Amino acid sequence: MDIAKEAVFGLDIGTRSVVGIVGIMKDGVFHVKAQFVKEHDTRAMLDGQIHDIAKVGETIRVVKEKLEKKLRFPLTRVSVAAAGRVLRTIQVHVEEAFEQEKTMSEDDMHALRAEAARKAYEEFQATYENGQTFYCVGYSPVRFYMNGYQISNPEGHKVKSVGVDLIATFLPEDVVDGLYKAVEYAGLQVGSLTLEPIAAIRVAIPEKFRMLNMALVDVGAGTSDICITREGAVTAYGMIPVAGDSLTDLIVQHCLVEFAEAEQMKRKVGNGEDVEYTDIFGVVNTITQEALKEILRPGLEEMAKLAAEEIIRLNGEQPVSAVFVVGGGGIVPGYTALLADKLGVSAERVAIRGKEVLQSISFDIRNAIQDSLMVTPIGICLSTYDQGNSFTVVELNGIRCKLYNNGRLTISDVVMQA
Secondary structure, three states: OOOOHHHHEEEEEOOEEEEEEEEEOOOOOEEEEEEEEOOOOOOEOOOOEEEEEEHHHHHHHHHHHHHHHEEEOOOOOEEEOOOOOEEEEEEEEEEEEEEEEEEHHHHHHHHHHHHHHHHHHHHHHHHOOOOOOOEEEEEEEEEEOOEEEEEEOOOEEEEEEEEEEEEEEEEEEHHHHHHHHHHHHHHOEEEEEHHHHHHHHHHHHHHHHHOEEEEEEEEEEOOEEEEEEEEEEEEEEEEEOOOOOHHHHHHHHHOOOOHHHHHHHHHHOOOOEEEEEEEOOOOEEEEEEHHHHHHHHHHHHHHHHHHHHHHHHHOOOOOOOOOOOHHHHHHOOOHHHHHHHHHHHOHHHHHOOOHHOOEEEEEEEEOOOOOOHHHHHHHHHHOOOHOOEEEEEEEOEEEEEEOOOOOOHHHHHHHHHO
């Protein structure tokens, strides 16, 4: 196997850091060939939104070059994911009937999903009339139908009619464009785009668990992205603009330290030792674990409260049976217990998912990082195999046009858009 040709490059461009993963799929197992994590030198991203394209692009460039040095071949295309900031969703149903029975092929299934995604895009554009342009950044089937009856997968079956309920997610143009421009700044081309919770759930909640009514909470630095599963499918996506950075800000204000210093202090919570730090006046201080936890508690309470409210809203005004938490912001001691309390479920039903969900991933490198920070970037890589871009970028006479990729684009579509 030519690794350089088969490799998939995924980037998790987060508020606090950029995580790069390169790997290949072989015999149904994803093999990680290289990984690298680089924190932003400044707060160039806030709440999952890129504020300084050049600085974020420079961080991406460093990650790219470090990975290329390890792999010894160039990287040109990358898969990325958008955070759920200003997220909009729509669910549609598409039904297709045939004059005579036909066996559903893989191509037929792809065409069915693509048609549903096209319909979702058209319905969204028709109903959202504030003048702001949105892009479809991901979609997933909720349930399939065969001859009027629900079925988990019609592929391979003989059918007279087939249908799908599909949920599609949309983000504003500025969020998507910021991602593209930062990636292009680093000399890369976006190969595919998905939503962070779609990527995370690909790893954190295997399909065999999705019959349960569960929630996944991906707690990053700027946003907490949420998705709900029920009856074997992902049924809803959501987001709250509160995550790990809001906790760091509490330490900044209370201890009068720079943000980077406060971030390091937060990461030491729970290690059982007093924490030494230098404030903005150059004075060296020491704070106990108990005092640090007391500073963070109001922030953790607010994070858990907002996440629980969003989970209940997305789940039809009722709590879920269990919650999996991923992402670096979710490992702060006390968060999962507070979230369980706000949801009214037992503490053992809200758990951090990290190394144990990566057992099906082969890390072909020494000293690999295998924790909850890797769940989303690996999911981004895996999502590359599931679906392509929801839209594509075409240049016509120097004009860059973005078009919804329904699989049937023509030159006239590009001309009309331009």
